[in-house]
Amino acid sequence: MAGQAPRASEDGLIARYFAPLAGPGADGMRDDAATLTPSPGCDLVLTADAVVAGVHYFPDDPPASIARKALGVNLSDLAAKGAAPRGFLLTLALPDDWTEGWLSAFAEGLGVAAAAAACPLLGGDTVRSGGPALIGVTAFGEVPAGGMVRRTTARVGDRLCVGGTIGDGALGLLLRRDPPWATTLDGGMRDHLADRYLHPRPRLALALLLRRYARAAMDVSDGFAGDLAKMLGEGRGALVEAGSIPLSPAAAAALATEPELIVPILTGGDDYEVLCALPPEALDAFLAECSGAGIPMTPVGTVVAGDRTPVFAMPDGTHRRFGAGAFSHF
Amino acid sequence: MAGQAPRASEDGLIARYFAPLAGPGADGMRDDAATLTPSPGCDLVLTADAVVAGVHYFPDDPPASIARKALGVNLSDLAAKGAAPRGFLLTLALPDDWTEGWLSAFAEGLGVAAAAAACPLLGGDTVRSGGPALIGVTAFGEVPAGGMVRRTTARVGDRLCVGGTIGDGALGLLLRRDPPWATTLDGGMRDHLADRYLHPRPRLALALLLRRYARAAMDVSDGFAGDLAKMLGEGRGALVEAGSIPLSPAAAAALATEPELIVPILTGGDDYEVLCALPPEALDAFLAECSGAGIPMTPVGTVVAGDRTPVFAMPDGTHRRFGAGAFSHF
Incomplete structure (x- = not known):
C-alpha cells in the first residue's frame, strides 16, 4: 500500500495529466467532488461503462486509442438515450507496471476525445488495480425533462x-x-x-x-x-x-x-x-x-x-x- | 472474452442481485442509463472513488463490509462537501473466481448501506477484472446552487x-x-x-x-x-x-x-x-x-x-x- 517513489503521487499525476482536461464544475481537479447542474428544464442522464485490459481491449493498443474507447463506449450510450454530453468522471485503475509515457499518451487521447464530444473531464479517482488496467467512465448527458429515449418501450409493429x-x-x-x-x-x-x-x-x-x-x-x-x-x-x-x-x-x-x-x-x-x-x-x-x-x-x-x-x-x-x-x- | 456458462450472465446478475436495489430514475436497471434531476435550485455534487481487493480492503473481508466501504468512502466525500445523497452508480469488476454466494452477500450489504443513507442504486456496469476485484462507485448528492463546500478555500486565521x-x-x-x-x-x-x-x-x-x-x-x-x-x-x-x-x-x-x-x-x-x-x-x-x-x-x-x-x-x-x-x- 506504499506510494511508488520514482513516479508521481496520485495528486501529482492528476495535476500534470488530468487537470488540463478539467471542465467547468471540476474546479481544476483540486477538490474531492465536482458540481454539475442540468440546463433548466432538463434531466441528467447517467451511464457508467468500464473497459479492462485483456477483456475489452488489448494491453498493447495505443494508449490514445484506449482512452478514446473508454470514453466512446459511454458517449455511445448517451447518444442512444437521446442525450447531449455534459461531462464525465474517470476511475483509472493502473497496473503496477504503468509508465508516465503511457499515462501521458492516454491523457492526451482522452483530451482529444473529450473535446471532440464537448464532454469535459469533471473529476475521478486513480488507484492501483493489482492486475490489468481498468478504465471506468461515468458519463453525464442531458435531455429535456422526461425525454430520455428508453430501451424496452418498442411496440409490436414498430x-x-x-x-x-x-x-x-x-x-x-x-x-x-x-x-x-x-x-x-x-x-x-x-x-x-x-x-x-x-x-x-x-x-x-x-x-x-x-x-x-x-x-x-x-x-x-x-x-x-x-x-x-x-x-x-x-x-x-x-x-x-x-x-x-x-x-x-x-x-x-x-x-x-x-x-x-x-x-x-x-x-x-x-x-x-x-x-x-x-x-x-x-x-x-x-x-x-x-x-x-x-x-x-x-x-x-x-x-x-x-x-x-x-x-x-x-x-x-x-x-x-x-x-x-x-x-x-x- | 467468453461468458461463464455455469454462472448467470451479466443481465441475469443484474436482475437477480441489483435490480432489487434500484431507485427511482433507474427504471429497474432495464436500461443502459438512468436519469437524475437535482431538486429545484440545487446543484448536483459528483464524486467517484474505487476500492480494490488487496489495496483498499482484504480480499477475505466480509462481502457486506466491502460493499459498505465502497459506498461509504463516497458518501463521506458527499458529506464533507455539504451534500445530501441522491443515488449512485456501481462499476463492479469481478475476479475470475467470484461466486454467487459472495455476490449475494455483497449486494445485500450494499442494499443495507444504501438504504441507511437514502442513496439508491441508479445503475452501473459489471465486468471481468482479469485480476483482483474492483468496486467503483460514482455517488451523487445535491446542495443549494453554489453551496458545495470547497476544499482549498480556508483563510489564514480560520x-x-x-x-x-x-x-x-x-x-x-x-x-x-x-x-x-x-x-x-x-x-x-x-x-x-x-x-x-x-x-x-x-x-x-x-x-x-x-x-x-x-x-x-x-x-x-x-x-x-x-x-x-x-x-x-x-x-x-x-x-x-x-x-x-x-x-x-x-x-x-x-x-x-x-x-x-x-x-x-x-x-x-x-x-x-x-x-x-x-x-x-x-x-x-x-x-x-x-x-x-x-x-x-x-x-x-x-x-x-x-x-x-x-x-x-x-x-x-x-x-x-x-x-x-x-x-x-x-
Missing part, C-alpha cells in the same frame, strides 16, 4: 433501424488473429476493420433525432442479435431481414469469402451503432432527417408478437436465430 | 476542526498484523479498531452544518496530516495541537503503550471523518450545533501563513512535521 454498419468491430477483433479470410481483403479494408475495433464512433448527432422520432433505442455494443433481444420486452419479438443489415465493403467482402462470418457479424460486440424502434408512420421522416444530417440509417426489420428472440430471415429463405449473449465481455 | 476520532482505521489495519501493542488492548478496544477499518461511518448529518458554517472542508481518508496539507493552498500552513487530536479510548491506549503510533494515527488512512476550517467567529455556534446534533467535533488548530505543510505542536513542546502522502492507496 420498424427497427440501425445506424452505420454492423459487424466491423467484431471482424476487426478477429483480424487480430490473422484468420484465412483476412488475406482476401485489401489493405484499406483491413485498416477499416481494425480501426472500427479500436475506435468507437459515438453517434452523438443522432441524439436529437432519436428524441424526436424513436419509441425505443439502445446502442449496439454486445452484438446486434443479443442487444436486439434485450430491447424486446415481454410478448415481443422481432423479424429481421438479415440481407438488409448494413455492412461495410470490408465486412461484405469478408462475408462473401466466409459465409459463417454472419455469426460474429450479428453477435460480436464493439459496433457502437444505434438500434432504434419507430412507429411505422414516423419512418420516412426519420430516415429523411438522418439522411439530411449525413447519418447512415437502415431499416432492418419489424417488432412482432413473440418471445423476445429475434428471428433472422436469411437471404436463402431460411429463418435463423442467433443466441442472445453469444458474445459477452463479462 | 480554526480547524475534525469530527469523530482520528487514527482508528489505521490502527485497525495494523491490528491485522498482530503487533505487540495489540496485546495491551482489551477485546472491546480491538473490536472497535477492527470495525473502524472495515466500516466507514460517513458523517452525513454534518452536511447541513458544514454548508452553514465552514469555509472549507474535506473528508480525511488518506491520513490526517496529508489531507490537511491538501486543504492548504498557496501561502497557507497550519499549526495543529497534536494533543487535541481526538482519539478513541482504544487509540489512546495503543498510543500510551507505543508512542510512535502517533505516526500511523496522523498519517494512516481510512478515517472517513470530516476536517473543516471555520472563521473564528463561527466556531462556538458550529460546535454548539454539532453538539446538539450529537456529532463529536473537536478544534485542533489554526490556519497560519505558511508553505502548505502542517506543523504539529507535540505534547512534549517540540514541533513536528509529518510527510504529506506518507500513506497512499495508490
Whole structure:
C-alpha cells in the first residue's frame, strides 16, 4: 500500500495529466467532488461503462486509442438515450507496471476525445488495480425533462433501424488473429476493420433525432442479435431481414469469402451503432432527417408478437436465430 | 472474452442481485442509463472513488463490509462537501473466481448501506477484472446552487476542526498484523479498531452544518496530516495541537503503550471523518450545533501563513512535521 517513489503521487499525476482536461464544475481537479447542474428544464442522464485490459481491449493498443474507447463506449450510450454530453468522471485503475509515457499518451487521447464530444473531464479517482488496467467512465448527458429515449418501450409493429454498419468491430477483433479470410481483403479494408475495433464512433448527432422520432433505442455494443433481444420486452419479438443489415465493403467482402462470418457479424460486440424502434408512420421522416444530417440509417426489420428472440430471415429463405449473449465481455 | 456458462450472465446478475436495489430514475436497471434531476435550485455534487481487493480492503473481508466501504468512502466525500445523497452508480469488476454466494452477500450489504443513507442504486456496469476485484462507485448528492463546500478555500486565521476520532482505521489495519501493542488492548478496544477499518461511518448529518458554517472542508481518508496539507493552498500552513487530536479510548491506549503510533494515527488512512476550517467567529455556534446534533467535533488548530505543510505542536513542546502522502492507496 506504499506510494511508488520514482513516479508521481496520485495528486501529482492528476495535476500534470488530468487537470488540463478539467471542465467547468471540476474546479481544476483540486477538490474531492465536482458540481454539475442540468440546463433548466432538463434531466441528467447517467451511464457508467468500464473497459479492462485483456477483456475489452488489448494491453498493447495505443494508449490514445484506449482512452478514446473508454470514453466512446459511454458517449455511445448517451447518444442512444437521446442525450447531449455534459461531462464525465474517470476511475483509472493502473497496473503496477504503468509508465508516465503511457499515462501521458492516454491523457492526451482522452483530451482529444473529450473535446471532440464537448464532454469535459469533471473529476475521478486513480488507484492501483493489482492486475490489468481498468478504465471506468461515468458519463453525464442531458435531455429535456422526461425525454430520455428508453430501451424496452418498442411496440409490436414498430420498424427497427440501425445506424452505420454492423459487424466491423467484431471482424476487426478477429483480424487480430490473422484468420484465412483476412488475406482476401485489401489493405484499406483491413485498416477499416481494425480501426472500427479500436475506435468507437459515438453517434452523438443522432441524439436529437432519436428524441424526436424513436419509441425505443439502445446502442449496439454486445452484438446486434443479443442487444436486439434485450430491447424486446415481454410478448415481443422481432423479424429481421438479415440481407438488409448494413455492412461495410470490408465486412461484405469478408462475408462473401466466409459465409459463417454472419455469426460474429450479428453477435460480436464493439459496433457502437444505434438500434432504434419507430412507429411505422414516423419512418420516412426519420430516415429523411438522418439522411439530411449525413447519418447512415437502415431499416432492418419489424417488432412482432413473440418471445423476445429475434428471428433472422436469411437471404436463402431460411429463418435463423442467433443466441442472445453469444458474445459477452463479462 | 467468453461468458461463464455455469454462472448467470451479466443481465441475469443484474436482475437477480441489483435490480432489487434500484431507485427511482433507474427504471429497474432495464436500461443502459438512468436519469437524475437535482431538486429545484440545487446543484448536483459528483464524486467517484474505487476500492480494490488487496489495496483498499482484504480480499477475505466480509462481502457486506466491502460493499459498505465502497459506498461509504463516497458518501463521506458527499458529506464533507455539504451534500445530501441522491443515488449512485456501481462499476463492479469481478475476479475470475467470484461466486454467487459472495455476490449475494455483497449486494445485500450494499442494499443495507444504501438504504441507511437514502442513496439508491441508479445503475452501473459489471465486468471481468482479469485480476483482483474492483468496486467503483460514482455517488451523487445535491446542495443549494453554489453551496458545495470547497476544499482549498480556508483563510489564514480560520480554526480547524475534525469530527469523530482520528487514527482508528489505521490502527485497525495494523491490528491485522498482530503487533505487540495489540496485546495491551482489551477485546472491546480491538473490536472497535477492527470495525473502524472495515466500516466507514460517513458523517452525513454534518452536511447541513458544514454548508452553514465552514469555509472549507474535506473528508480525511488518506491520513490526517496529508489531507490537511491538501486543504492548504498557496501561502497557507497550519499549526495543529497534536494533543487535541481526538482519539478513541482504544487509540489512546495503543498510543500510551507505543508512542510512535502517533505516526500511523496522523498519517494512516481510512478515517472517513470530516476536517473543516471555520472563521473564528463561527466556531462556538458550529460546535454548539454539532453538539446538539450529537456529532463529536473537536478544534485542533489554526490556519497560519505558511508553505502548505502542517506543523504539529507535540505534547512534549517540540514541533513536528509529518510527510504529506506518507500513506497512499495508490
